[in-house]
Each structure stands twice: as C-alpha cells, then as structure tokens.
Amino acid sequence: MFAYILRKLLGLIPTFIGITLVAFFLIRLVPGDPVEIMSGEHQLTPAMHAEILQRFGLDRPLHEQYFDYLGKLVRGDLGQSLVSHEPVAKEFAALFPATVELAFAALLVATLLGLTLGIVASLKRGSWIDQGMMGLATVGYSMPVFWWGLILIMFFSVQLGWTPVSGRIAIEYDILPRSGLMLIDAALSDQPGAFRSAVLHLILPALVLGTVPMAVIARMTRSSMLEVLGDDYVRTARAKGLSPGRVVLVHALRNALIPVITVVGLQTGSLLAGAVLTETIFSWPGIGKWLIDSIGRRDYPVVQTGILVSATVFITVNLIVEVLYSVVNPRIRTEHTAQ
Amino acid sequence: MNTQALRTSVPSPIREFCAHYADNTGAVIAFGVFTLLVIAALFAPWLAPHDPIEQFRSHLLTPPVWTPQGSPQFLLGTDALGRDLLSRLIYGARVSLAIGLLSVVLSLIPGVLLGLVAAFQPRIVSPVIMRTMDVLLALPSLLLAIIIITIIGPGLVNTMIAVAFGALPAYTRLARAAALVEMNKEYVTASRVAGAGTLRLMLRTVLPNCMPPLIVKATLNFSSAVLETAALGFLGLGVQAPTPEWGSMLSAARDYIDRAPWVVTMPGITILISVLAINLMGDGLRDALDPKLKRNL
Numbered sequence: 057m058f059a060y061i062l063r064k065l066l067g068l069i070p071t072f073i074g075i076t077l078v079a080f081f082l083i084r085l086v087p088g089d090p091v092e093i094m095s096g097e098h099q100l101t102p103a104m105h106a107e108i109l110q111r112f113g114l115d116r117p118l119h120e121q122y123f124d125y126l127g128k129l130v131r132g133d134l135g136q137s138l139v140s141h142e143p144v145a146k147e148f149a150a151l152f153p154a155t156v157e158l159a160f161a162a163l164l165v166a167t168l169l170g171l172t173l174g175i176v177a178s179l180k181r182g183s184w185i186d187q188g189m190m191g192l193a194t195v196g197y198s199m200p201v202f203w204w205g206l207i208l209i210m211f212f213s214v215q216l217g218w219t220p221v222s223g224r225i226a227i228e229y230d231i232l233p234r235s236g237l238m239l240i241d242a243a244l245s246d247q248p249g250a251f252r253s254a255v256l257h258l259i260l261p262a263l264v265l266g267t268v269p270m271a272v273i274a275r276m277t278r279s280s281m282l283e284v285l286g287d288d289y290v291r292t293a294r295a296k297g298l299s300p301g302r303v304v305l306v307h308a309l310r311n312a313l314i315p316v317i318t319v320v321g322l323q324t325g326s327l328l329a330g331a332v333l334t335e336t337i338f339s340w341p342g343i344g345k346w347l348i349d350s351i352g353r354r355d356y357p358v359v360q361t362g363i364l365v366s367a368t369v370f371i372t373v374n375l376i377v378e379v380l381y382s383v384v385n386p387r388i389r390t391e392h393t394a395q
Numbered sequence: 396m397n398t399q400a401l402r403t404s405v406p407s408p409i410r411e412f413c414a415h416y417a418d419n420t421g422a423v424i425a426f427g428v429f430t431l432l433v434i435a436a437l438f439a440p441w442l443a444p445h446d447p448i449e450q451f452r453s454h455l456l457t458p459p460v461w462t463p464q465g466s467p468q469f470l471l472g473t474d475a476l477g478r479d480l481l482s483r484l485i486y487g488a489r490v491s492l493a494i495g496l497l498s499v500v501l502s503l504i505p506g507v508l509l510g511l512v513a514a515f516q517p518r519i520v521s522p523v524i525m526r527t528m529d530v531l532l533a534l535p536s537l538l539l540a541i542i543i544i545t546i547i548g549p550g551l552v553n554t555m556i557a558v559a560f561g562a563l564p565a566y567t568r569l570a571r572a573a574a575l576v577e578m579n580k581e582y583v584t585a586s587r588v589a590g591a592g593t594l595r596l597m598l599r600t601v602l603p604n605c606m607p608p609l610i611v612k613a614t615l616n617f618s619s620a621v622l623e624t625a626a627l628g629f630l631g632l633g634v635q636a637p638t639p640e641w642g643s644m645l646s647a648a649r650d651y652i653d654r655a656p657w658v659v660t661m662p663g664i665t666i667l668i669s670v671l672a673i674n675l676m677g678d679g680l681r682d683a684l685d686p687k688l689k690r691n692l
C-alpha cells in the first residue's frame with residue numbers, strides 16, 4: 057500500500073513541474089507592464105521604472121527568474137505581492153480559510169441534499185417522485201451559478217430581508233481571526249449574535265456553490281443505489297426481516313457510496329472554479345476573488361500562487377480518491393503493479 | 396418500444412438510434428427547445444421585433460407586457476438603456492450558440508487527434524502529450540479561460556479560443572482511452588495485417604469506432620461552453636458591449652436587482668433553458684448510443 061502511494065506521488069513530480077511552468081509563464085504572457093499598473097496615476101521616470109524592475113528581479117532573463125521562483129518555492133517562499141508589497145504567503149493565509157469555509161459548507165449542503173434526493177428517488181424508482189427529483193437534479197446541474205446567486209439575493213435578501221447580501225459577518229462585529237473560519241471564530245467570541253450573523257452570511261453562498269455538486273451527487277447516488285438494491289445480499293437482508301430503513305441505510309447505502317465518494321472528490325476541483333464566481337457575486341473575501349483581481353493587476357507572484365494552489369488541491373484530492381479506491385478495490389493496486 | 400417489429404426486421408443503426416432516442420420524452424422535448432433556439436439564432440434579424448442595440452430613451456426599464464406598466468411594444472420589457480430585452484435575447488442566442496458550437500469543434504478536433512497520436516505512439520510521444528494534458532486538466536477550466544482571455548484580449552473569437560482550450564484535455568484522454576480499447580480488437584489487427592498504414596488505421600479504422608463516447612462528451616461540453624461563455628461575459632471578460640450576450644446582460648443588470656427584477660430573470664432563464672435542453676439531449680444521446688447502460692439503470 058505504502059509503495060503504491062509512493063509510486064503515485066513520484067509520478068506526480070513531472071505534473072507539478074509542468075504546473076509551475078504554466079503558472080510562471082502564462083501570466084507573463086499577459087500584455088501590460090506590472091510596474092506601470094503598480095504605479096497607477098503616478099508618472100515614473102525611466103530610472104525609477106528600471107529601479108522597481110530590478111528590486112523585484114523582473115529585469116533578469118525569464119529562465120533565471122523561473123529557476124529563482126522554483127528555488128524559492130522549494131523553500132516555501134511564495135514571493136511578495138507586486139501591489140500590496142506583502143508576502144504572498146501571508147495574504148494567502150488570511151484569505152484561504154474563507155474559501156475553505158465556503159467550500160466545506162457547500163460540500164456539506166451538496167452531500168446532504170444530494171444523498172437524500174438520490175436515495176429517495178432510487179426507492180421510488182419510476183414514480184413521479186423519482187422523475188421530479190431527477191428533474192430537479194438536472195436543473196441544478198444546468199444552473200448558471202452567477203444567475204442563481206443573483207436570484208437568491210433578489211428573493212431572500214432584497215424581498216424578504218432574511219439574509220445579508222455580501223461579506224462574511226455583519227460590520228458591527230469585530231472578530232479576532234483565530235482559526236480563520238468565521239463560524240468557529242464567531243462562536244468562540246463572546247459577542248452575542250455574532251455566530252448567527254456568520255451563519256446567515258454563509259447560507260446563500262454555500263447553497264449557490266453547492267448546487268451543481270448536489271445535482272451530480274444526487275444522480276450518482278440514484279444510479280448507484282439502483283444497482284445495489286437488486287443485489288442478492290440486499291434481498292437476503294430483507295428476507296432476514298430487517299427493517300426497511302436498516303436495509304437501505306446500512307446494507308445498501310454503504311456499498312452504493314463507493315462511486316459517490318469518487319464523485320464528491322472530483323467535485324472538489326470544480327468547487328474551486330465555482331468559488332471564483334460565487335465569491336465575486338457575494339463579495340466573499342476568498343482566494344477566488346483575490347485571484348481574479350490579481351490577474352487584472354498583473355500581480356505575477358499572486359497569480360502564480362493561485363494557479364499552483366488550485367492545481368495542487370485538485371491533484372491532491374484526485375490522489376486521495378485514487379488511493380481510497382484502491383483500498384476498497386485491491387484489484388486496481390495489483391493491476392498497476394502488473395503493468 | 397415495439398420489440399416485435401425490431402425482431403422481425405433488422406433495423407438500420409440510425410433508425411434504431413432514433414427509436415431509442417424517442418423513448419426518452421425529456422430528450423425529445425429538449426430537442427424541440429434546442430431547435431427553436433437554433434431557429435432564433437439563425438433568423439434573428441427577421442424574428443427580433445427591434446434592433447438589439449437601439450435605445451428607446453423614453454422607455455427605460457419598461458416592465459414586461461404582462462405587468463400593469465408593461466407595453467405591447469416590448470414583450471419582455473427593456474433594460475436600463477431602453478433596449479428591447481426580447482430582441483437582445485434572440486440575438487444573444489447567436490453569440491452563445493456560435494461560441495458553444497465552434498469552441499466544441501476547436502477543442503474536439505485537436506483533442507481527438509492528440510489522443511489518437513498518443514494511443515498509437517505509446518513510447519515517447521504519449522507521455523509528453525498526456526503529462527501536458529494532466530497539467531491542463533489540473534487547472535479549473537474557468538480559471539484557464541480567464542487567464543487566456545487576459546492574454547489575448549476579450550472578444551467573440553478570443554472567447555471561443557479560451558473556452559475551447561479548457562475542454563481540450565478531456566477529449567484527448569477520452570480519445571486515447573477509447574482508441575486503446577479498440578486497438579486490441581481483431582478488426583484492427585486484421586486491417587494492420589492487410590497492410591493499412593498508421594494514418595489509415597488511426598482515422599479510418601479506429602476513429603469511427605471511438606465516436607459514441609466522443610459525441611456524448613461533445614454534447615455535454617457544448618452546454619458547459621455556453622455556461623462558461625456566459626460566466627466570462629458576466630465577469631466582463633467575454634464578448635464586449637454593445638454585442639448582446641446573455642452573460643454580460645446579466646452583469647449589467649446587477650445594479651437594478653431591486654428595481655427591475657425582469658432584467659435579471661430573463662437572461663438567466665434563457666441561459667438555464669438552453670443549457671438544460673442541451674444537457675437533456677446529451678443524456679438522451681448517451682442512452683440511445685448505449686442502450687445496454689439504459690436497461691441496467
């Protein structure tokens with residue numbers, strides 16, 4: 057098992073190098089001079105321009121800059137933002153928890169709703185309930201996320217006034233960032249109402265970001281459950297006189313979950329892409345919005361980090377899914393060795 | 396379905412496909428909706444009641460016709476600049492469908508070719524192609540599209556290229572996997588023994604048999620291309636004003652969310668219905684091309 061994981065990890069090294077190449081060179085292809093964008097309205101003399109280029113090492117040949125970047129990366133140095141002059145790692149550490157919190161909440165919504173829809177639909181196969189639920193899932197799958205966000209804001213925030221429009225917590229609360237996760241920090245603070253405010257801020261963005269994964273999970277759960285429900289061991293469990301709830305939730309679902317877990321894992325990658333849009337609509341201060349703003353500002357180190365992080369998250373999740381899969385199904389492992 | 400009729404006469408593959416597709420009511424309705432969209436896109440100048448960029452200054456933010464303040468002149472109302480929403484949506488169908496279709500073609504052809512080459516040249520070429528695709532696949536396609544748009548600039552053609560780029564790796568993987576399965580079959584060996592060259596084996600022998608999963612993938616990709624185009628438009632990076640495009644219409648409507656809900660709802664519903672129709676068609680195609688799968692589920 058350990059050897060299998062190690063082999064997988066070694067196999068990822070070329071992909072990682074490829075990603076650093078893409079992260080480094082792609083953003084440098086963007087037309088526009090970062091120094092000019094940095095200086096904004098100020099007129100720079102050529103001497104000042106050259107000095108700033110030199111200070112950030114942008115005057116050196118590209119391949120030198122790349123190896124310099126790679127060397128620093130290995131040591132965990134992500135560089136300094138060209139705009140805020142803060143270390144990228146520091147900015148990232150402040151914003152990443154917001155995205156993680158949003159993504160987790162979205163995944164929770166997606167899994168709970170998706171599993172429920174999928175299980176109920178599979179049990180009522182062919183009925184109008186099944187058709188209705190799968191219709192709902194197909195609509196969710198086709199939903200333009202940005203519009204869905206606006207519609208929810210229009211209804212819940214503007215019409216009913218139930219939820220706030222943007223941000224992570226109401227402005228009157230001054231929350232000390234301990235974990236970076238607003239729900240936890242608000243719960244730890246002794247300010248009354250802070251936790252409620254954080255929850256209300258999180259609901260709509262999580263629902264919006266969770267919609268597409270929810271639909272995917274619902275469809276997968278249904279088809280996976282249908283396959284399992286016809287199996288002999290489920291019939292045996294029923295024949296033994298177990299309660300229908302126990303048969304479905306313990307015997308059938310446990311085996312039906314394997315492909316569902318894969319889908320949940322793969323959805324994590326698309327959550328990051330969805331986060332770019334969701335964070336923009338709800339002014340959620342996470343890495344999606346930060347990345348979009350930084351591309352516009354030609355902030356090379358920030359964009360490099362953003363690309364690297366999203367790719368790393370995607371690869372790591374995929375690796376975990378593959379390893380989990382080989383735990384469940386040892387044949388995959390041996391096939392790999394045979395190759 | 397009438398199985399008796401099928402048994403007595405051997406149906407042509409196309410007829411069998413149509414019969415399977417017709418079984419799926421949702422897919423048939425979706426095909427109807429999609430046909431309407433294509434008609435709207437093709438005949439926009441004749442169907443649209445107004446010029447999509449003409450501004451009716453005396454009719455700013457007119458509500459749809461079914462509301463008390465609505466005007467029969469503007470069936471779905473007007474936007475903040477007094478432009479007719481219905482006309483803009485009809486013309487918008489041109490942009491979305493054109494970008495969707497062309498970006499699928501732009502990613503399908505090179506993607507499939509790369510996949511076939513990777514399958515036929517497993518030693519040196521394949522690892523290079525597949526590792527590159529792994530790298531591209533690891534980046535969220537929307538993020539990749541945004542960076543490419545920033546490099547080559549916004550606009551109709553550039554949006555197409557950016558959207559196509561993100562879809563490329565999936566085709567390469569799929570084509571390679573399908574080709575590897577086919578290459579082990581006897582008909583390919585027979586063709587090789589008969590003296591077929593690599594190019595012929597690739598394009599005439601193997602490729603046609605890899606098509607079903609690729610067609611399904613292309614249909615589903617079409618819908619994500621429409622969504623991604625709208626997302627780029629929404630972020631202000633796609634097709635530029637005053638060209639009517641669904642995503643940028645939504646983005647412009649954000650400021651009127653509390654006063655004029657129709658400017659937000661109409662473009663969104665249009666995007667949703669289009670994407671839904673294409674997805675349902677894709678599901679129908681998949682079931683019809685692989686009837687075994689359908690019977691199992």
